[in-house]
Every structure is written in C-alpha cells, then in structure tokens.
Amino acid sequence: MSFAKALRCRECGREYPLDPIFSCEFCFGPLEVAYDLDGIRAAVSRDSIAAGPATIWRYAPFLPCDPQYKVDLGTGYTPLIKADRLAKAIGLDTLWIKNDTVNPTWSFKDRVVSIAIARAREFGFTAIACASTGNLANSVAAHAAGAGMECFVFIPDDLEQGKVVGSGIYNPTVVKVRGSYDDVNRLCTELSMQYPWAFVNINVRPYYAEGSRTIGFEIAEQLGWRTPDHIVAPMASGSMYTKIWKALQEFNKAGLIDAPKTRMSGAQAAGCSPITTAFEKGTLNFTPQKPNTIAKSLAIGNPADGYYALKQMQETNGGAEMVTDDEVIEGIKLLAETEGIWAETAGGVTIGCLKKMVASGFIKRGEETVAIISGGGLKTLEAVVGAVEEPLHVDPRIASFEEANRARKGVLVGAQA
Amino acid sequence: MAVTVKIPTPLRGLTLNQDTASVEAADVTACVAALEGLFPGMRERLVDEVGEIRRFVNIYVNGEDVRFLSGTTTPLKSGDEVSIVPAVAGGA
Numbered sequence: 215m216s217f218a219k220a221l222r223c224r225e226c227g228r229e230y231p232l233d234p235i236f237s238c239e240f241c242f243g244p245l246e247v248a249y250d251l252d253g254i255r256a257a258v259s260r261d262s263i264a265a266g267p268a269t270i271w272r273y274a275p276f277l278p279c280d281p282q283y284k285v286d287l288g289t290g291y292t293p294l295i296k297a298d299r300l301a302k303a304i305g306l307d308t309l310w311i312k313n314d315t316v317n318p319t320w321s322f323k324d325r326v327v328s329i330a331i332a333r334a335r336e337f338g339f340t341a342i343a344c345a346s347t348g349n350l351a352n353s354v355a356a357h358a359a360g361a362g363m364e365c366f367v368f369i370p371d372d373l374e375q376g377k378v379v380g381s382g383i384y385n386p387t388v389v390k391v392r393g394s395y396d397d398v399n400r401l402c403t404e405l406s407m408q409y410p411w412a413f414v415n416i417n418v419r420p421y422y423a424e425g426s427r428t429i430g431f432e433i434a435e436q437l438g439w440r441t442p443d444h445i446v447a448p449m450a451s452g453s454m455y456t457k458i459w460k461a462l463q464e465f466n467k468a469g470l471i472d473a474p475k476t477r478m479s480g481a482q483a484a485g486c487s488p489i490t491t492a493f494e495k496g497t498l499n500f501t502p503q504k505p506n507t508i509a510k511s512l513a514i515g516n517p518a519d520g521y522y523a524l525k526q527m528q529e530t531n532g533g534a535e536m537v538t539d540d541e542v543i544e545g546i547k548l549l550a551e552t553e554g555i556w557a558e559t560a561g562g563v564t565i566g567c568l569k570k571m572v573a574s575g576f577i578k579r580g581e582e583t584v585a586i587i588s589g590g591g592l593k594t595l596e597a598v599v600g601a602v603e604e605p606l607h608v609d610p611r612i613a614s615f616e617e618a619n620r621a622r623k624g625v626l627v628g629a630q631a
Numbered sequence: 632m633a634v635t636v637k638i639p640t641p642l643r644g645l646t647l648n649q650d651t652a653s654v655e656a657a658d659v660t661a662c663v664a665a666l667e668g669l670f671p672g673m674r675e676r677l678v679d680e681v682g683e684i685r686r687f688v689n690i691y692v693n694g695e696d697v698r699f700l701s702g703t704t705t706p707l708k709s710g711d712e713v714s715i716v717p718a719v720a721g722g723a
C-alpha cells in the first residue's frame with residue numbers, strides 16, 4: 215500500500231485527488247504528493263528498512279505508488295563511496311560519491327521512472343511517454359519494455375549516440391524533435407493534453423519526481439542514519455536537487471534521523487545556467503536561456519523547478535556554481551583518475567562545481583560532503599574521446615613495447631632489472 | 632487580425648472544454664484581454680495585478696517563449712498561434 219493521500223499545490227495549497235494531473239487549476243503551481251506521515255512513521259523503522267531489498271523498494275512506504283504495479287529492474291541502493299583520493303585532490307577532509315552510474319540504465323532516472331511506470335500502470339495507461347534529454351528516454355524505454363507497454367520517447371535532435379541508441383535498443387518509438395529540450399518539452403506538454411498517454415514528466419510528474427527522494431533516503435541510511443554537512447547535486451530542471459532535501463526532512467519527520475542541517479548546493483554548466491545565474495544575481499526569478507553546452511543532460515534552459523531550487527539555496531545556506539565545457543571534461547577525468555568512476559557530462563559538471571566551491575572557500579575543508587554522480591560515462595563518449603591519452607601502438611615484441619613506452623614516459627617504468 | 636490561442640487543460644473549465652480560441656489582438660497583452668472578454672476569469676489566471684505573466688505560466692508565440700521575444704508586448708499578426716502552457720513540466 216501507499217501512504218500517499220492527495221496531490222497538493224505547492225503554491226496555494228489546494229488539494230486534488232491522486233489523479234494523472236500536474237498543475238493547479240487555479241494558480242498553475244506544481245502539484246506535489248501529500249502523505250500520511252503519521253502512518254509512515256508508524257509503519258517504518260531503521261530495522262524494517264534495513265531488512266528490505268537492496269533497491270529503492272526498501273523505501274516503499276515513502277513512495278507514492280502501489281509496489282504491486284512495479285517494474286523492478288533493480289534500481290537504487292547504489293554505492294556511497296568514500297572518495298579519499300578525490301577529496302585530497304580538491305582539498306576536502308571527507309567526500310562521498312553517490313554513484314548512480316550503476317543503475318539499470320546507468321542513470322538516476324531509473325528511480326523516477328520506477329515510480330512513474332508503477333503509477334501509470336495503476337492508472338490503467340497502456341502507453342508511456344516522456345520529453346527527455348536522453349537519460350530519461352533510456353529509462354522509460356527500458357521500463358516500458360519490461361512492462362510490455364507502448365512507448366514514445368521525445369528527444370532533441372542533437373543528442374549523443376549513446377543516448378539515442380540507448381533508447382532505440384528497447385524498441386520504443388523514438389521521436390527526434392528539431393529543436394532544444396525546451397521545444398521538446400513544450401511539444402510534449404501540448405501532446406499530453408491530446409493523447410491518453412502517461413507522460414512520465416508531465417501528467418505523471420508529481421509521482422515521478424518523488425522517485426528522486428530515494429537518493430536522499432539512501433545517503434542518510436548509508437551514512438548510518440545521519441546527514442552530511444553538504445550535498446552537491448547537478449541541476450537541470452532542479453527537481454532532483456529539491457527532492458533530496460525533501461527526503462532528508464521526511465526521514466526526520468518519520469523519526470529515522472535527527473533534523474538535517476545539510477547545506478544543499480547545485481551545479482550547472484555555464485552554457486546552460488539559468489538557476490546559477492539567478493542565484494548569483496540574488497533573485498528567485500530565473501531568466502530562461504538557450505542552452506549551448508556539452509552537458510546535454512542538463513541542458514534545460516527553462517527549468518520547471520528553478521524557483522524552488524533557488525528558494526532551497528536560501529533555506530539551506532547552500533549555493534550554486536557553474537563550469538565551462540573544458541572544466542566539465544576535466545571534472546570527468548578527475549573523478550575517473552582518482553576514484554575509478556566514469557561519469558557522463560553531468561558528473562563532470564558536479565565535480566567541476568564542487569572543486570570550484572571548495573577552492574573559493576564556499577565549502578569548507580572540514581565539511582563532510584556528498585557529490586551526486588547521476589549518470590554513466592559510456593553514454594557521453596563523444597565528450598571525452600579526444601581528451602584521453604592515445605594508446606601505445608606496438609608490435610607484439612617486448613622491444614617494440616619498450617620503445618613506445620620510453621617515448622611516452624621518457625623513462626622505462628616497471629621493467630624487471 | 633485573428634490569432635489562434637491554444638488553451639491548456641487546467642483552463643478548459645473556463646472555456647467549456649474548448650481547446651482553442653480565435654481572438655483579435657495586436658500583442659500578447661491584448662490577447663489576454665480578448666480572452667478575458669470571451670472567458671471571464673481568464674486574465675487573473677494568466678497574469679498578475681500589473682499584467683506580468685504569472686510564474687507558472689509559459690506563453691509561446693509560434694513556438695517561441697515570449698520571454699525570448701518582447702514579453703507581454705510581443706506583437707501578434709493574423710495567423711499567429713499563441714500557446715498557453717503550464718510551466719511545471721519536464722526535467723527531473
């Protein structure tokens with residue numbers, strides 16, 4: 215069962231039944247799931263959660279869907295890795311990487327889609343769809359395949375091959391739209407009013423977005439039922455960034471952890487930075503942008519949750535940072551070379567921004583920090599293909615290897631005397 | 632000078648489920664006024680007291696967000712398509 219009891223407008227507080235709707239009829243504010251928190255509190259304990267499966271479904275009482283409708287590809291409970299070498303490289307005492315590259319379709323989107331598809335099936339939809347920068351499309355297509363649902367994924371026409379093929383392999387209808395993500399999103403919002411489909415991030419969005427809370431739940435549980443001093447998360451629409459904080463507050467209300475004091479910071483690419491730019495100007499009203507960055511998964515110029523992300527920065531004494539495309543690549547390489555974790559471009563944005571915030575003193579050396587790495591590097595191969603060392607190309611002879619190795623290193627390394 | 636306005640689901644209670652409307656308007660502000668004439672109550676849903684578009688409403692003219700054009704003074708001409716779209720969609 216689910217403890218979800220209603221949809222409630224975040225702006226005016228009007229309540230609606232748990233239907234496939236997303237926007238308040240009066241003020242157009244976003245609808246959010248309201249829960250019976252007393253019921254959740256009575257139903258869960260640290261032990262009951264710890265005894266659950268090693269997936270997001272260990273938090274089922276907190277999720278706004280009935281688990282009997284789930285399509286379980288094994289999403290969530292991803293590793294929280296102590297990143298000592300990266301911490302040292304950037305000047306932090308304690309850093310953790312929340313490694314969401316290891317989800318079934320290699321990004322955190324499996325969390326939100328798990329909820330959306332369960333709700334869509336519960337509602338009786340037979341077709342599922344989304345507007346996506348790539349990762350979401352991959353996850354929707356995979357889960358639709360698992361459920362045997364008809365599937366339409368809409369993407370901008372400039373995506374990386376890994377993200378296009380990464381949807382196509384599950385055989386949905388992939389629709390490449392001439393335009394940016396924001397064009398795709400507008401088209402899909404209009405389509406959602408004409409077609410009887412579950413658009414995961416439009417008419418099912420209130421449920422879908424709740425899936426990102428599982429990142430926050432996992433961080434708190436994996437740290438031993440406590441919260442870190444600082445969390446840095448990538449921001450596209452800003453939804454995941456806000457839902458992690460919501461999760462920590464709900465865990466507190468459920469009696470599982472002390473009141474969180476975590477500072478929440480967000481990361482964007484300079485080529486698409488409406489939220490960070492507004493933060494720097496000290497306003498809650500962002501100005502939309504036309505994205506131009508290699509971090510395509512974050513290339514949302516008109517972020518749906520930008521306003522709430524900016525409010526959360528104020529509320530938690532967090533901040534926002536941005537990095538250039540070169541710094542994105544450096545961030546990907548730094549994470550890979552120090553920790554053995556290969557992130558897609560969004561991860562490069564997060565690491566690049568984290569590094570800048572530590573260097574500027576905004577994040578203090580002693581602040582225990584968690585960085586969210588939201589997707590895997592094979593999906594954005596194009597971004598780094600020219601940025602890694604060329605292989606040594608040798609004949610199958612020791613002398614040939616040693617000659618090539620000497621030419622590269624200047625010294626002979628590792629040979630037996 | 633007729634322009635076509637696409638009405639989103641949350642506003643169709645005001646339009647008796649009509650999903651488009653045809654109005655005469657020279658710019659976006661005039662379009663909102665014309666909609667108010669046809670469907671009383673529409674204006675306050677779309678714009679605030681000083682006539683600025685509300686935070687969670689996006690308005691597009693021929694597919695372009697008016698914030699990239701001239702906002703509420705974006706001119707309209709015959710045959711243009713105005714889309715009213717809830718802002719809280721997309722992303723994650």
